[in-house]
Amino acid sequence: MLHIIDIVQNSVRAEAKTIQLIIKEDLQLDRLSITVQDNGIGMNEQMIARVVDPFTTTRTTRKVGLGIPLLKAAAEMCNGSLEIVSAPGQGTRLTAEFQRSHIDRMPLGDVAGTVLTFLVTYLDIHWLFHYKVAGREFIFDDEPIKQELEGIPLTEPTILAFLREQLEEGIKEVGSRE
Amino acid sequence: MAIKSLDELRKLKEQALKRRETTQSTGRVQVIVPMGTPGIAAGARETLKAILESIETENLSDVIVRQTGNSGLDEWEPIVQVMVGDQPKVTYGKVSAERAKRIMKEHVIGEKIVAELVVPQ
Numbered sequence: 001m002l003h004i005i006d007i008v009q010n011s012v013r014a015e016a017k018t019i020q021l022i023i024k025e026d027l028q029l030d031r032l033s034i035t036v037q038d039n040g041i042g043m044n045e046q047m048i049a050r051v052v053d054p055f056t057t058t059r060t061t062r063k064v065g066l067g068i069p070l071l072k073a074a075a076e077m078c079n080g081s082l083e084i085v086s087a088p089g090q091g092t093r094l095t096a097e098f099q100r101s102h103i104d105r106m107p108l109g110d111v112a113g114t115v116l117t118f119l120v121t122y123l124d125i126h127w128l129f130h131y132k133v134a135g136r137e138f139i140f141d142d143e144p145i146k147q148e149l150e151g152i153p154l155t156e157p158t159i160l161a162f163l164r165e166q167l168e169e170g171i172k173e174v175g176s177r178e
Numbered sequence: 179m180a181i182k183s184l185d186e187l188r189k190l191k192e193q194a195l196k197r198r199e200t201t202q203s204t205g206r207v208q209v210i211v212p213m214g215t216p217g218i219a220a221g222a223r224e225t226l227k228a229i230l231e232s233i234e235t236e237n238l239s240d241v242i243v244r245q246t247g248n249s250g251l252d253e254w255e256p257i258v259q260v261m262v263g264d265q266p267k268v269t270y271g272k273v274s275a276e277r278a279k280r281i282m283k284e285h286v287i288g289e290k291i292v293a294e295l296v297v298p299q
Binding site: 005006009013065066067110113114116117120121122123144145148149150152153155156157158159160161162164166 | 183184186187188190191193194195211213214215218223226227230233234236237238239240241242243244245247
């Protein structure tokens with residue numbers, strides 16, 4: 001999940017208004033994919049090449065982090081790959097795919113906790129979380145919740161507990177039962 | 179989301195509104211955790227989680243938690259900044275989950291700065 005936090009930060013920096021996090025597990029094909037899709041400012045081809053491989057590409061003044069190259073390396077180590085689809089003004093979709101059972105694949109860890117921290121600490125962003133496992137799907141959309149709350153902070157203790165429970169239960173329900 | 183959960187949410191909202199009316203709020207508290215790559219590498223994620231847990235276990239109202247990018251204070255990561263009401267912002271360094279809970283107790287609840295954890299200027 002550490003990679004995901006880094007990738008999501010990129011979307012935040014790209015001034016995204018909506019960020020979707022999609023985790024898919026295909027048990028038959030033994031694949032696991034993580035997608036972060038945003039409607040931020042997007043990147044041109046040069047910029048994509050640079051964020052994927054900051055050391056071999058021409059240096060320019062714009063700062064790029066190591067979040068994406070590290071995720072790419074992690075995916076490739078697990079018979080997977082990393083793909084970025086983006087264009088200026090069109091937002092960005094980044095997908096990292098892994099062999100699910102690969103011994104080096106890092107466990108997803110505390111997904112509910114990670115999603116929760118995004119929701120409550122970036123209040124101006126509309127968050128969507130999809131978790132798909134073997135045909136079952138859990139979708140969490142924070143918009144109806146924020147509308148209902150009418151400005152009451154998501155960090156109110158009872159609301160935090162509510163959100164945590166919603167996420168944990170949803171993830172557990174569709175999660176793989178092995 | 180299921181209708182049942184929305185009903186539940188509505189109840190929580192009413193409770194929160196009532197609570198806001200009855201308690202004298204000392205002014206909004208803001209807690210900021212920089213979550214750039216250096217922060218994350220130093221464990222800022224656990225720090226942030228501890229802060230949210232603290233809000234639940236200590237039942238703290240009126241606390242806003244935000245994350246930001248790099249703090250520029252890499253060697254002091256994880257950093258936590260606390261602002262209580264109109265008091266100046268206090269920057270804490272090397273804030274482990276354990277220390278974050280202490281800051282929540284002593285500074286956010288007790289309104290007393292934890293001097294030994296403050297990053298020297």
